[in-house]
Amino acid sequence: MVKKYENIVCLGSSFAAGPGIPPIIDANASRSGENYAHQIAKKLNARLTDLSVSGATLENILSEPQSVNPSKTFPPQIEGVPQDADLIFVTAGGNDMSYIGNMIKQAIQSTWIGWFLFLILSLFPIPKPVEITQEQLVERLESVLDAIHERAPQARVLLVEYLALLGEEDDENSRSAAKEIGFTPEQEQEHRQKAERLANAYAQAAKSRSVWCQVVPIHKESQKEHPIGSSQPWVTGFKLYDVAILRKVPFHPTLAGMTATAERISQYLDSTAS
Numbered sequence: 001m002v003k004k005y006e007n008i009v010c011l012g013s014s015f016a017a018g019p020g021i022p023p024i025i026d027a028n029a030s031r032s033g034e035n036y037a038h039q040i041a042k043k044l045n046a047r048l049t050d051l052s053v054s055g056a057t058l059e060n061i062l063s064e065p066q067s068v069n070p071s072k073t074f075p076p077q078i079e080g081v082p083q084d085a086d087l088i089f090v091t092a093g094g095n096d097m098s099y100i101g102n103m104i105k106q107a108i109q110s111t112w113i114g115w116f117l118f119l120i121l122s123l124f125p126i127p128k129p130v131e132i133t134q135e136q137l138v139e140r141l142e143s144v145l146d147a148i149h150e151r152a153p154q155a156r157v158l159l160v161e162y163l164a165l166l167g168e169e170d171d172e173n174s175r176s177a178a179k180e181i182g183f184t185p186e187q188e189q190e191h192r193q194k195a196e197r198l199a200n201a202y203a204q205a206a207k208s209r210s211v212w213c214q215v216v217p218i219h220k221e222s223q224k225e226h227p228i229g230s231s232q233p234w235v236t237g238f239k240l241y242d243v244a245i246l247r248k249v250p251f252h253p254t255l256a257g258m259t260a261t262a263e264r265i266s267q268y269l270d271s272t273a274s
Contacts, residue, residue: 003273005087008046009155010037011061011077011148012091014054014100015162018258020236020249028072030054034255036160037089039262049085051077057095058140062147078147085152089265091160093141093201098131099194103165103251107238110182134197141205145213157213159202160265163234163257164223166192177229181238195219214272218264226257234260 010016018032025033031052032038041048053066053074060066061077068074081088094100132140141159148157166188167174178188199219206213226234234257238250253261 003086005044005156005269006046007082007085007087008037008041008044008048009081009085009088009152010035010048010050010052011081011088011144012052012160013056013093013095014052014249014252015094016052016089016091016160017050017054019054019252021253021255021258028053028068029074030249032258034258036258036261036265039259040089040265043262043266046087049080049082051080052091053077055095056092058092058137058144059096061090061092062140062144078144078151081148081151083152085155088148088152088155088157089160090144090148090157091162092144093137093198094162094194096132096137096140097194097198099191099198100165100251103191104238104243106183106187107181107250108240108243134201137197137201138204141201142209145205145209149209149212155212157209158265158268159206159213159215160261161199161202161215161217161219162195163253163261164195164219164227165235165251166195167223167227167229171227171229173229174227175229177227177237181228195223214268216261216265216268218261221264222257222260226260232256 016035017030018035019030021032021034023033025031031050037048037050056066063076065076066074145157166178202215206215222234226232228235228237234254236250236252236254242248243250
């Protein structure tokens with residue numbers, strides 16, 4: 001008998017929220033009404049509590065309020081999880097590693113205008129993001145998962161992988177795209193390794209919780225067939241004009257990427273139904 005999910009929750013950062021994908025239903029959270037959680041909820045005709053906030057870390061899910069501007073602070077996302085939730089999505093952890101933030105910073109710094117801007121900013125005491133180790137990342141994920149399970153013990157929890165930004169190491173189109181953005185070979189490898197570390201942390205955190213928590217795999221597929229530089233990318237690339245003037249969001253899922261993620265989640269739920 002296929003389980004009917006009626007009360008869905010989404011936790012996470014921008015790869016769950018969907019910044020830049022219209023319609024934006026919460027500007028403070030940069031949250032789209034067409035992110036994968038909304039698409040799944042529509043398909044299943046289920047209630048959705050979308051708590052995702054762009055820029056969130058795992059600590060913002062578990063215990064730390066998240067200030068997005070002087071007038072808006074989001075409470076820890078876990079506080080909004082209803083106890084009768086039966087399906088919970090989690091996509092987070094990249095900000096704990098300064099994953100996308102470092103990509104954007106390095107892409108901007110590769111231009112002479114961006115380099116000059118960062119030179120000026122370096123004169124001011126701006127705190128730098130702190131990257132955590134692989135072990136710390138796994139520990140934070142495990143703490144989040146356990147807190148979710150304690151709050152909503154009947155819920156099935158799905159760790160939804162990040163879409164890949166850069167393709168496989170031997171993908172010439174992907175390497176050309178990375179070079180065009182301005183990444184050095186060392187930076188390109190750094191970002192690819194962070195993506196792998198994140199996927200590995202998901203697998204490790206879910207392993208001992210497999211009765212109620214599983215990973216929805218989409219990272220490898222997107223890395224092989226839909227990265228930046230491919231004919232049908234599921235993620236945005238980087239052009240300084242687009243970012244600075246058109247205010248486009250770089251290095252994030254497109255609508256096609258969110259739709260593909262929703263489809264893979266649906267397929268996963270169907271294939272594991274009991």
